[in-house]
Amino acid sequence: xxxxxxxxxxxxxxxxxxxxxxxxxAILALYNQGYxxxxxxxxxxxxxVFHFKEKPRIAGIEIKGYGTExxxxxxxxxxxxxxxxxxxxxxxxxxxxxxxxxxxQQGYYxxxxxxxxxxLAGEGAYRxxxxxxxxxxxxxxxxxxxxxxxxxxxxxxxxxxxxxxxxMGWMWGLNSGKLHLNELEYDSMRIQDxxxxxxxxxxxxxxPFLNTNFGxxxxxxxxxxxxxxxxxxxxxxxxxxxxxxxxxxxLKSIKIHKGDVFNIEHMRADAQILKREIADQGYxxxxxxxxxxxxxxxGKVKVIYHxxxxxxxxxxxxxxSGNQRTSDRVIRREVWLSPKERYSLTKVASSESALRRLGFxxxxxxxxxxxxxxxxxxxxxVEEGRTGQxxxxxxxxxxxxxMLNGSVSEKNLFGTGQSMSLYANISTGGxxxxxxxRGSGRMFSGNxxxxxxxxxxxxxxxxxxxxxxxxxxxxxxxQGGGFSISAGRMLTNTFSMNLGYNYSxxxxxxxxxxxxxxxxxxxxxxxxxxxxxxKGPDGQVLHGLWDRNYNTPSTSSFTLSTRFDNTDxxxxxxxGFTFSNYTTMSGLPSDHPLNSWNGLGGNVRNTKIYGKFAxxxxxxKYLLVDLIARFKTQGGYIFRYNTEDYLPxxxxxxxxxxxxIRGFRNSSITPKTNLGMWVGGDGLYTGSVxxxxxxxxxxxxxxxxxxxxxxxxxxxxxxxxxxxxxxxxTNVDFKDYGVPGAGFEHGTWRASTGLQxxxxxxxxxxxxxxxxxxxxxxxxxxxxxxNPNLHDYTQRFAFSMGTRF
Numbered sequence: 001x002x003x004x005x006x007x008x009x010x011x012x013x014x015x016x017x018x019x020x021x022x023x024x025x026a027i028l029a030l031y032n033q034g035y036x037x038x039x040x041x042x043x044x045x046x047x048x049v050f051h052f053k054e055k056p057r058i059a060g061i062e063i064k065g066y067g068t069e070x071x072x073x074x075x076x077x078x079x080x081x082x083x084x085x086x087x088x089x090x091x092x093x094x095x096x097x098x099x100x101x102x103x104x105q106q107g108y109y110x111x112x113x114x115x116x117x118x119x120l121a122g123e124g125a126y127r128x129x130x131x132x133x134x135x136x137x138x139x140x141x142x143x144x145x146x147x148x149x150x151x152x153x154x155x156x157x158x159x160x161x162x163x164x165x166x167x168m169g170w171m172w173g174l175n176s177g178k179l180h181l182n183e184l185e186y187d188s189m190r191i192q193d194x195x196x197x198x199x200x201x202x203x204x205x206x207x208p209f210l211n212t213n214f215g216x217x218x219x220x221x222x223x224x225x226x227x228x229x230x231x232x233x234x235x236x237x238x239x240x241x242x243x244x245x246x247x248x249x250x251l252k253s254i255k256i257h258k259g260d261v262f263n264i265e266h267m268r269a270d271a272q273i274l275k276r277e278i279a280d281q282g283y284x285x286x287x288x289x290x291x292x293x294x295x296x297x298x299g300k301v302k303v304i305y306h307x308x309x310x311x312x313x314x315x316x317x318x319x320x321s322g323n324q325r326t327s328d329r330v331i332r333r334e335v336w337l338s339p340k341e342r343y344s345l346t347k348v349a350s351s352e353s354a355l356r357r358l359g360f361x362x363x364x365x366x367x368x369x370x371x372x373x374x375x376x377x378x379x380x381x382v383e384e385g386r387t388g389q390x391x392x393x394x395x396x397x398x399x400x401x402x403m404l405n406g407s408v409s410e411k412n413l414f415g416t417g418q419s420m421s422l423y424a425n426i427s428t429g430g431x432x433x434x435x436x437x438r439g440s441g442r443m444f445s446g447n448x449x450x451x452x453x454x455x456x457x458x459x460x461x462x463x464x465x466x467x468x469x470x471x472x473x474x475x476x477x478x479q480g481g482g483f484s485i486s487a488g489r490m491l492t493n494t495f496s497m498n499l500g501y502n503y504s505x506x507x508x509x510x511x512x513x514x515x516x517x518x519x520x521x522x523x524x525x526x527x528x529x530x531x532x533x534x535k536g537p538d539g540q541v542l543h544g545l546w547d548r549n550y551n552t553p554s555t556s557s558f559t560l561s562t563r564f565d566n567t568d569x570x571x572x573x574x575x576g577f578t579f580s581n582y583t584t585m586s587g588l589p590s591d592h593p594l595n596s597w598n599g600l601g602g603n604v605r606n607t608k609i610y611g612k613f614a615x616x617x618x619x620x621k622y623l624l625v626d627l628i629a630r631f632k633t634q635g636g637y638i639f640r641y642n643t644e645d646y647l648p649x650x651x652x653x654x655x656x657x658x659x660x661i662r663g664f665r666n667s668s669i670t671p672k673t674n675l676g677m678w679v680g681g682d683g684l685y686t687g688s689v690x691x692x693x694x695x696x697x698x699x700x701x702x703x704x705x706x707x708x709x710x711x712x713x714x715x716x717x718x719x720x721x722x723x724x725x726x727x728x729x730t731n732v733d734f735k736d737y738g739v740p741g742a743g744f745e746h747g748t749w750r751a752s753t754g755l756q757x758x759x760x761x762x763x764x765x766x767x768x769x770x771x772x773x774x775x776x777x778x779x780x781x782x783x784x785x786x787n788p789n790l791h792d793y794t795q796r797f798a799f800s801m802g803t804r805f
Contacts, residue, residue, distance in 0.1 A: 026050070039051070233262055236254065322384070334493075418452045467482060608638050628702075664752065671732045
């Protein structure tokens with residue numbers, strides 16, 4: 001304390017008459033500053049001297065016996081005492097209380113917290129050590145709801161934080177019964193809310209009574225419940241001061257209906273639905289007040305919604321904050337409203353979803369700030385996430401062998417919203433002793449892609465990509481490369497269309513069997529092994545399939561694609577739909593006059609159609625748990641102009657892997673010819689249902705159950721066996737694939753189920769999959785449905801990284 005400040009506190013001046021009371025008041029005022037252990041005064045020879053003994057400083061604080069380093073850091077910030085403070089007993093007692101409270105919130109009761117000090121010699125400072133003897137958890141072994149008759153106990157306590165312990169409650173997913181004392185006072189209201197959701201409008205729930213045995217650490221929980229009668233809805237009435245939306249539309253939009261059991265949750269939801277309907281017309285400050293008209297005698301209730309629309313509201317300004325790298329215009333173009341435009345609540349919510357779908361931001365929030373009764377500012381607050389990645393991977397697999405991959409990617413290049421990625425993948429190959437080329441799985445691939453999703457902030461997009469690859473497949477070696485360019489347009493904020501051109505050259509060599517040469521050779525080529533011609537089952541010498549050789553085929557194609565996405569998040573969608581499809585036209589029919597110049601039409605001649613759909617639904621408000629339902633499906637077909645149009649083996653459909661049917665190795669599900677060759681299918685359909693449960697919310701980790709199914713279509717020269725035919729005993733006719741009217745259509749199908757762990761890790765989205773494959777074979781033995789097929793390459797573990805869930 002400075003001399004000047006001390007003189008101001010003392011209020012005694014030179015030449016004043018000595019006043020003992022004034023000296024006493026000055027000593028007390030100085031002491032009350034809290035910096036001193038003792039203050040006294042002496043007076044000698046006309047000089048008044050104040051003497052001080054300063055309190056020691058706190059040189060350090062340590063908690064022993066409790067908490068991780070992160071938990072301790074949070075406690076240090078809450079305890080109200082820190083390094084450099086003056087030592088104070090009151091602050092010390094408060095810090096001990098905060099520590100005990102934190103332990104109770106964690107469910108530990110009867111904890112003992114002691115504080116001791118270490119005097120740092122010669123420094124006038126203390127080091128404070130809090131010794132924590134953590135107590136025990138208390139478990140609720142019995143919950144009693146006296147007066148409960150209409151609802152089951154499990155339903156009554158469904159919203160409560162404190163519940164009766166389940167049988168084997170120690171198991172994951174079951175209720176342990178651990179007491180949460182800080183939540184106990186709110187559980188009465190939660191129980192009352194359960195009754196209100198089931199029509200009991202007159203319910204009364206007492207405060208909880210907890211009977212605790214601290215010796216056994218067990219407790220019993222008691223409530224008194226007066227249920228009353230259950231009400232049904234006798235009618236719905238909407239009273240609005242200004243008819244801005246037709247009454248029929250308002251009544252159709254709400255969830256509650258006449259004759260239903262009253263549910264207060266539906267009434268609350270309807271109030272928000274009605275507000276949205278009115279606010280979408282520009283009445284941002286509309287107020288919806290639900291009311292109830294009860295008929296206790298007949299157990300009926302009429303629901304009345306009073307709506308005050310207020311004034312028409314327009315956007316005054318859009319203010320963006322939190323963006324360090326991303327330019328304002330990239331964010332502004334995703335906001336569906338602009339200054340001077342009429343307000344719409346749906347557009348505000350859709351703008352939030354559009355910003356999240358970009359994948360640039362870890363947090364997005366659009367707040368509304370009222371300027372006056374007719375003007376509003378939108379405050380767009382974002383928190384930028386990781387959009388750039390320098391990533392390396394190392395792994396080992398039975399098919400791929402030692403796998404190395406690396407990528408440099410940026411979804412938000414220089415904050416412009418443009419994306420760039422450079423990717424390389426190398427696999428040494430694990431080989432396959434049972435089938436295929438030794439070293440199967442060896443691969444090198446790389447690509448460079450640049451994409452601008454909004455050219456000059458318009459709704460037009462463009463991309464360019466170059467790529468190269470060298471792959472040892474089960475049956476052949478493929479090497480090649482090419483480029484692609486595309487341009488697109490956003491038709492709405494959730495729907496876009498794209499037109500692209502692709503040119504690639506793929507050389508096929510090193511077949512696992514000379515038989516595969518027939519799929520790339522002309523009809524004049526005799527298939528031989530060590531100079532000896534191969535003969536088929538009918539004894540005939542085998543020749544190539546086509547009218548010319550295609551050992552280095554080229555593909556020149558145009559692709560028209562569309563995409564729709566209204567989901568509410570990029571990585572973890574909870575609600576919404578995604579749909580994408582493409583139609584790729586490769587080359588021209590073999591009899592087209594322009595095919596005399598291969599540079600225009602290429603060698604590959606077919607039309608490929610493919611579509612994919614996914615739906616997401618958050619079930620939390622229905623089931624009261626963090627559960628997301630997902631449905632995903634995809635399908636495609638290859639159409640060919642005639643049986644002489646060349647079709648590469650690597651452009652047909654295969655099944656197996658994380659993108660089709662989990663539990664089967666990638667692209668390992670395929671029909672075979674009567675000579676045992678893998679030839680894929682001309683059509684594909686797969687479907688999947690998933691239920692994803694929130695495991696660790698803070699870590700963005702979930703646990704999901706899935707069920708996958710799907711089938712491939714293929715052509716045979718005969719109709720025998722019907723559509724669903726055993727795959728590995730089928731005489732596949734590859735030349736008929738996709739040609740209308742040629743051959744007979746057949747199909748082969750598979751299914752799987754299992755669990756997967758989903759995690760948005762610091763390195764990106766990661767999925768660990770534990771599948772079980774079944775229906776591996778349509779058995780001809782009556783009653784035998786599960787019959788593992790030695791030809792199916794199944795797997796019990798797989799993982800995927802970098803895709804949305």
